[in-house]
Amino acid sequence: VDKSSQRLTIAIQKSGRLSTESIALLQACGFRFSLHEARLLAHSSNQPVDLLRVRDDDIPGLVMDGVVDLGLVGENVLEEVRLERKATNISYDFTRLRALEFGQCRLSIAVPKEDNYQGLADLQGKRIATTYPYLLQNYLQQQGISASNAILTGSVEVAPRAGLADAICDLVSTGATLEANGLIEKEVIFRSQAQLIQRPGSLPAAKQAIVDQLLPRIDGVQMAKE
Numbered sequence: 001v002d003k004s005s006q007r008l009t010i011a012i013q014k015s016g017r018l019s020t021e022s023i024a025l026l027q028a029c030g031f032r033f034s035l036h037e038a039r040l041l042a043h044s045s046n047q048p049v050d051l052l053r054v055r056d057d058d059i060p061g062l063v064m065d066g067v068v069d070l071g072l073v074g075e076n077v078l079e080e081v082r083l084e085r086k087a088t089n090i091s092y093d094f095t096r097l098r099a100l101e102f103g104q105c106r107l108s109i110a111v112p113k114e115d116n117y118q119g120l121a122d123l124q125g126k127r128i129a130t131t132y133p134y135l136l137q138n139y140l141q142q143q144g145i146s147a148s149n150a151i152l153t154g155s156v157e158v159a160p161r162a163g164l165a166d167a168i169c170d171l172v173s174t175g176a177t178l179e180a181n182g183l184i185e186k187e188v189i190f191r192s193q194a195q196l197i198q199r200p201g202s203l204p205a206a207k208q209a210i211v212d213q214l215l216p217r218i219d220g221v222q223m224a225k226e
């Protein structure tokens with residue numbers, strides 16, 4: 001990415017639960033894109049705007065490092081990366097421009113159905129499998145509970161049955177995955193939706209002008225949907 005470029009670069013999830021609505025929102029705001037499956041970068045045909053399509057986990061860091069100008073990402077991933085960077089002394093500055101009305105989900109702690117779970121104190125000294133170690137520890141610390149993490153990048157829900165952990169902390173939408181794995185949701189630790197974020201520092205005037213045009217359009221699109 002050419003940082004001196006006057007084209008506004010927006011990072012979105014390449015393929016996953018945020019992709020369709022991220023592109024739909026930008027298109028509804030008047031940006032035209034032709035997306036080629038294999039390409040990382042997509043140029044708008046009617047505005048000096050480029051889309052960078054990446055894994056959602058990479059979006060907060062790309063924005064915080066100023067590699068891209070804007071990013072659309074779930075607050076869960078944003079907050080996890082922010083906490084991780086804060087703990088490891090990497091800059092975690094960014095500006096939140098808008099909360100977006102899609103990507104709603106919650107991060108919850110679930111335990112095996114057969115456990116006689118009474119409350120958070122039952123997790124004291126236990127091991128909890130998660131892909132969100134910082135959000136989990138941040139929450140447990142606030143609640144005065146000390147538990148250890150089993151950090152997995154996927155298949156978190158099978159960890160208790162596999163003997164890797166006593167409980168899990170994972171994103172929940174319907175609860176069907178938990179149910180299928182003999183788990184039951186007990187504590188919601190974080191509620192999330194997609195966010196539009198901007199890199200730290202000021203943008204060159206040409207890019208700022210596009211952002212100034214984009215924000216009221218987003219508000220209009222979101223208002224129309226209500």
Ligand code: ATP
Binds near residue numbers: 014
């Ligand atoms: P990637 O390959 O980009 O890393 P992923 O597998 O981590 O993808 P997805 O499952 O596509 O991620 O979820 C992306 C984001 O969508 C989540 O981090 C969360 O913010 C949001 N999300 C999760 N579950 C739902 C849901 N049921 N409905 C809407 N949004 C969701």
Ligand code: ZN
Binds near residue numbers: 055056057
């Ligand atoms: Zn991801």
